[in-house]
Amino acid sequence: MKHTETSHLYDMVILGGGPAGFTAALYAARAGLSAVVLEQLSAGGQMALSHKIDNYPGFEDGIDGFTLAEKMQAQALRFGAEMELAGVQSADLASNPKVIQTSEGVFYGKTAVIATGAVPRTLGLPEEQALTGRGVHYCAACDGMFYRGKTVVVVGGGNSAAMDALLLSRVAKKVIVVHRRDTLRAEKVYHAPLLNAENVEFRWNSEVTQLLRGDRLRGVSIRTRDRALEEEILCDGVFISVGRRPATHLFDGQLALDDSGYVIADESTRTAIPGVYAVGDVRTKPVRQIVTAVADGAVAAHMVENYLSDQEG
Amino acid sequence: MQNMNAETFRDALARSEKPVLVDFWAPWCTYCRRIAPAFDKIAQQYADSLIVGKVNIDEEPALAQQEQIEVIPTLVLYRGGQAVASIVAPESKAMIDQFLEESAEK
Incomplete structure (x- = not known):
């Protein structure tokens, strides 16, 4: 037609x-x-x-x-x-x-x-595409509302990651920001509200190595860049904002x-x-x-x- | 294009001989707003072959739950009162066209 x-x-x-x-x-x-x-x-x-x-x-x-x-x-x-x-x-x-x-x-x-x-850039992880819309998201403004009262991970540290984390902090129970550097790259205006938010945690110098799944996303594995520490974070959603x-x-x-x-x-x-x-x-x-x-x-x-x-x- | 509530939704599914295409959406959903112009165009373009409607899931939460809508926007195609195919957050009008073409035989 x-x-x-x-x-x-x-x-x-x-x-x-x-x-x-x-x-x-x-x-x-x-x-x-x-x-x-x-x-x-x-x-x-x-x-x-x-x-x-x-x-x-x-x-x-x-x-x-x-x-x-x-x-x-x-x-x-x-x-x-x-x-x-x-x-x-x-x-x-x-x-x-x-x-x-x-x-x-x-x-x-x-x-x-x-x-x-x-x-949006992807992380390039296995399962990332299959889980998109089923726990993996690239736009907090679009999909954040589904995570009211839940735990979410935000990947990234730039302006859009900071904006996403702030927006999610108002909806979700807990927001965990995973960032490759030891400080936010976002403009200063975002730093204080994020660092002061009670329900926002940070994992600095860290990268997501794996998306954990059942029917949908269950969590993420992260690792520090010096490979000293690995951690599994159980979460309901991950918002990828890496440029x-x-x-x-x-x-x-x-x-x-x-x-x-x-x-x-x-x-x-x-x-x-x-x-x-x-x-x-x-x-x-x-x-x-x-x-x-x-x-x-x-x-x-x-x-x-x-x-x-x-x-x- | 009609805005459907639970009653008009059931009516459309029960009475229509044509397939029914429904967009489940909500006003706070930015991506739903983005696909709205494409969905309007689809409604015009397929006016002869489809009944096209929208359901606001904030106003019809029970209906959304019954239809197992987990993510919005979700477009669901019904034929003979049954859901036969669905697509979540199509990225372009062309993807909706393709979805309808591929669903034509289902």
């Missing part, structure tokens, strides 16, 4: 509907370009799972990520940009026009904007990627392929924030305008 195949040629095809993608669409549409955002689920990307965003200027009381994403989408659509709930299956970026195969048909673009963002990896597997072999898999592009967002731009978290950059993502979107739209007028001129 597939959609009718599309054969429309757009000035700009945007792969990914997070803040960078929808800002590129907004600026392109306002510049009179035809633009379509291809998004597999709904607007927002990683941001959509955030309960409260307090560092996006203009929302002094904070705003939840899903609502902010819906607003960004509505704003781009208001100026004539389009959005398709389409999963990208393959992309031929070197051809002219660019050919994007999706679950909803083929899209052609004079230019392509890569805004595919990043996804993200860029969603670039579709472009492997086409675009130059750095060692971590990010698309190599400078502040102009231009990649090595003419007419192909990389915006937001997927691009090599020092600061990955919503504000830097939306800035990339605006820059890419400007670059696309110049590129198209050069092509036509």
Whole structure:
């Protein structure tokens, strides 16, 4: 029961509907370009799972990520940009026009904007995939509520791990943070509330070596990094928050990627392929924030305008 | 798309000759909100072949328990009043399409 195949040629095809993608669409549409955002689920990307965003200027009381994403989408659509709930299956970026195969048909673009963002990194343990949703989770904001009054482990020590641990500490009976270092890497603002929380414990310099299971997760085995101590922690859930990896597997072999898999592009967002731009978290950059993502979107739209007028001129 | 309570859920299952696709969700579930636009699209796209509804498990806890919903969002496909297939937290609209295609023969 597939959609009718599309054969429309757009000035700009945007792969990914997070803040960078929808800002590129907004600026392109306002510049009179035809633009379509291809998004597999709904607007927002990683941001959509955030309960409260307090560092996006203009929302002094904070705003939840899903609502902010819906607003960004509505704003781009208001100026004539389009959005398709389409999963990208393959992309031929070197051809002219660019050919994007999706679950909803083929899209052609004079230019392509890569805004595919990043996804949670896994621990890479056996059983991890089988237990996902059955005790193993990657998003406390999404699944934390199932652990009211229970014991959970949080793996990681960065901002998102700290945020997850704080959120879970308000719901769960006990939260145990397992972190590879001897101190949190998260911003200072998270340290005091976590270290002072009565139901939060820490296992420093430790790594998860095994997921213990019955029908579902039963607990985790951890080991200190010097291998001196091993411990089994019985728990109802484990929330893994050990960073993200860029969603670039579709472009492997086409675009130059750095060692971590990010698309190599400078502040102009231009990649090595003419007419192909990389915006937001997927691009090599020092600061990955919503504000830097939306800035990339605006820059890419400007670059696309110049590129198209050069092509036509 | 209809919001179902225990009564309308039972009615839909008992009376409908078409399969019934139900999204078990809750307002606090961020991922449920994320799949909502895709689920709405599915409801439109399959309007001729499926009855599509949503059950808020906070309002219908007994129904959620009866249907053994442990994680949300869970989409359950019912045929002839029986649950024949389910999918937890699909990652894309395409995954829901695929789930329905694969469940067509069940």
